[in-house]
Amino acid sequence: MELTARPFWGRAWRRRAALLPALLLPALLPALALPAAAHVLNTDLSKLSRTEIFWTYLQLGFTHIIPLGFDHILFIISLYILEPRLKPVLLQATAFTVAHSITLGLAMYGLIQPLPAIIEPIIALSILFVAIENIITDRLNPWRVAVVFGFGLVHGMGFASALTGLGLPQKDYFGSLISFNVGVEAGQVAVILLCWALVGRWAADKSWYKQRVVVPVSVVIGLVAAYWTVERVFFT
Numbered sequence: 001m002e003l004t005a006r007p008f009w010g011r012a013w014r015r016r017a018a019l020l021p022a023l024l025l026p027a028l029l030p031a032l033a034l035p036a037a038a039h040v041l042n043t044d045l046s047k048l049s050r051t052e053i054f055w056t057y058l059q060l061g062f063t064h065i066i067p068l069g070f071d072h073i074l075f076i077i078s079l080y081i082l083e084p085r086l087k088p089v090l091l092q093a094t095a096f097t098v099a100h101s102i103t104l105g106l107a108m109y110g111l112i113q114p115l116p117a118i119i120e121p122i123i124a125l126s127i128l129f130v131a132i133e134n135i136i137t138d139r140l141n142p143w144r145v146a147v148v149f150g151f152g153l154v155h156g157m158g159f160a161s162a163l164t165g166l167g168l169p170q171k172d173y174f175g176s177l178i179s180f181n182v183g184v185e186a187g188q189v190a191v192i193l194l195c196w197a198l199v200g201r202w203a204a205d206k207s208w209y210k211q212r213v214v215v216p217v218s219v220v221i222g223l224v225a226a227y228w229t230v231e232r233v234f235f236t
Contacts, residue, residue: 050172057176061183074221076191078130081214083140084200092148093188099152101181107160108177114157123158124228126151131222134214
């Protein structure tokens with residue numbers, strides 16, 4: 001009798017792996033609901049060169065997304081999972097980056113003064129909105145880029161709240177602002193690439209992708225966003 005070896009990564013394994021996002025996110029729900037730790041800058045910026053300042057604020061921007069920016073991470077994941085190909089999500093991420101760069105710059109130069117009590121609940125609502133849209137729609141609508149741009153304007157004001165507490169060095173104010181934005185973008189791209197490697201690369205074209213990935217993940221993200229909305233409106 002001839003024996004035929006079965007591939008380890010067979011159909012059954014792929015189907016089980018497709019359930020991983022839905023299983024892992026509920027397990028992470030308590031952690032995601034916790035407030036993020038604040039940035040701490042234990043460096044005398046006056047003693048740093050422009051290059052050292054650039055790298056310092058680049059790292060601050062990156063860590064504002066990973067690991068501190070749970071809300072921004074969930075927003076990026078929500079953008080990605082509906083259409084899990086790199087080109088559409090990178091287009092949305094670009095619109096988001098341009099928008100948050102505008103409001104972050106305006107806030108840091110004192111041209112606008114966003115109120116965290118208003119901005120933070122709106123950020124939570126933006127995550128909830130995208131999660132709900134993922135559930136009720138079957139495809140990426142062209143107008144979503146405009147919606148993401150609008151939400152990016154709001155998220156930029158949220159970035160400003162964190163950066164205001166740190167301050168910017170006077171000898172390279174504009175350069176450090178740019179490097180912080182670059183770090184934020186690097187963090188966002190890292191989230192996108194991780195989602196692509198874990199899910200989008202092999203599951204995007206499967207018939208069960210919507211039911212087993214998009215819907216359960218969006219439900220969990222929506223619940224977290226709803227919790228944050230209530231917390232930020234009534235308990236912050």
